[in-house]
Amino acid sequence: MTRHLIRSIIGPIGLPIPIIALALIFATAFAKAAPAQDGTSAVADGEDRSLEYYVGQLSHSQYLHREAATKHLIEAGEKAVPALSAAIRKGDLETTTRAIGVLSDLALDQPPEDDGNALGALKAIASESTGSRQVAAQKVIAEINEAREQEALESLSNAGVYIGFDEFAVGALTGQKFLLRIDDQWNRKSEPLAWLRWLRGIEFVSLVGPGIQADVIANVIHMPHLKTIALIDGEVEAAAIDQLAKMSRIDSLEIRYVTLTPELMDKVAALPIRESLNLMGTGVKEPRVEKLRADLPGLSILHRHGGFLGVTCNTFGVTRCEITSVLPQSAAASAGLQRQDVIIGIDDNKIELFADLQKVINEHVPGDKIKVKYLRAGGIRQTTVQLGRQLDR
Numbered sequence: 001m002t003r004h005l006i007r008s009i010i011g012p013i014g015l016p017i018p019i020i021a022l023a024l025i026f027a028t029a030f031a032k033a034a035p036a037q038d039g040t041s042a043v044a045d046g047e048d049r050s051l052e053y054y055v056g057q058l059s060h061s062q063y064l065h066r067e068a069a070t071k072h073l074i075e076a077g078e079k080a081v082p083a084l085s086a087a088i089r090k091g092d093l094e095t096t097t098r099a100i101g102v103l104s105d106l107a108l109d110q111p112p113e114d115d116g117n118a119l120g121a122l123k124a125i126a127s128e129s130t131g132s133r134q135v136a137a138q139k140v141i142a143e144i145n146e147a148r149e150q151e152a153l154e155s156l157s158n159a160g161v162y163i164g165f166d167e168f169a170v171g172a173l174t175g176q177k178f179l180l181r182i183d184d185q186w187n188r189k190s191e192p193l194a195w196l197r198w199l200r201g202i203e204f205v206s207l208v209g210p211g212i213q214a215d216v217i218a219n220v221i222h223m224p225h226l227k228t229i230a231l232i233d234g235e236v237e238a239a240a241i242d243q244l245a246k247m248s249r250i251d252s253l254e255i256r257y258v259t260l261t262p263e264l265m266d267k268v269a270a271l272p273i274r275e276s277l278n279l280m281g282t283g284v285k286e287p288r289v290e291k292l293r294a295d296l297p298g299l300s301i302l303h304r305h306g307g308f309l310g311v312t313c314n315t316f317g318v319t320r321c322e323i324t325s326v327l328p329q330s331a332a333a334s335a336g337l338q339r340q341d342v343i344i345g346i347d348d349n350k351i352e353l354f355a356d357l358q359k360v361i362n363e364h365v366p367g368d369k370i371k372v373k374y375l376r377a378g379g380i381r382q383t384t385v386q387l388g389r390q391l392d393r
Helices: 002-010 017-033 051-059 063-090 093-108 117-128 131-158 191-198 214-220 238-244 262-269 286-295 331-335 354-361
Strands: 162-170 173-182 204-208 228-234 250-258 273-280 300-304 311-313 321-326 342-346 369-376 379-386
Touching: 051 063, 051 093, 063 093, 063 117, 063 131, 093 117, 093 131, 117 131, 131 162, 131 191, 162 228, 162 250, 191 214, 204 214, 214 238, 238 262, 262 286, 286 300, 311 354, 321 331, 321 354, 331 379, 342 354
Parallel strands: 173 204, 204 228, 228 250, 250 273, 273 300
Antiparallel strands: 162 173, 311 321, 321 342, 342 369, 369 379
């Protein structure tokens, strides 16, 4: 019985229980402090570590360590960006590849208007680095652009913004363009408009009615390929024109049925317009337009009072105004004018060229009635047309 009692105290391996307990404590402490085989310290659950430490763990030989480090860095968000950037510039290929992957995940979570933080770090690496680092960063940026553009298309479509092919008029010329339009179909929420900066390949933007707002234009001007803007059928404030002034270049600006006070016209005249300014139904007086033409001799300026017939005529190598197209639902269509009709007179004005027709129509406002004399099938005909307004839709 005495031997049995001793065994229960000493334990199965011949050591007293307190000694075994102390040995286990020291062994655990040593394991925490001892370096791992790859030179990093083993991680204890819940233990605080620096972000640089977790970046180092991205190249750990064990998958679970790498995944845990990735998760921690993503959760750290923008705070992890400096450590990740430093590792990409100085680390080995595996660390660089994984760090770029983490920056990509962080960039995809940024608000659409934020081009700094992780995305900014990737752009800096792509422009400043060389070799495999540069190539990897450029590839990730291209993937981010593609993913964000898809997010932009979905978000903007849900907000009632139109993106696609439609008629777009620049001055007297109308054609099918791939465009973006913000009009009365827009849900009036500004947040989705922050995605406009991610849309590539769109050169034409039409802002109609409620779309002519300063906060709308503040987002539109960040579209990377924007060249031509149309403000149509609404009211404009000085703050909206001030937003346009932030652009480095506007190829063409179309303002239709938007009243421009002398003060607003002064702001428009100061915009960085390079090719053409087209004013239609703005209430701007002819002397102000003539002064603008004198001040900006290199700029094409078309001034119209707003009346719209709705035809185009052949302008190449001809000496007559033969209609080549009639816009559906236009004043011309309502009056029965057709393709291949030859317009020879408007009221008491003789018409020989399309330019003659444009000059006469431009002097009229919507609602004016004019008498159109034209040739059809060898005979002279006449009809009365009530001019309408030129709207793209």
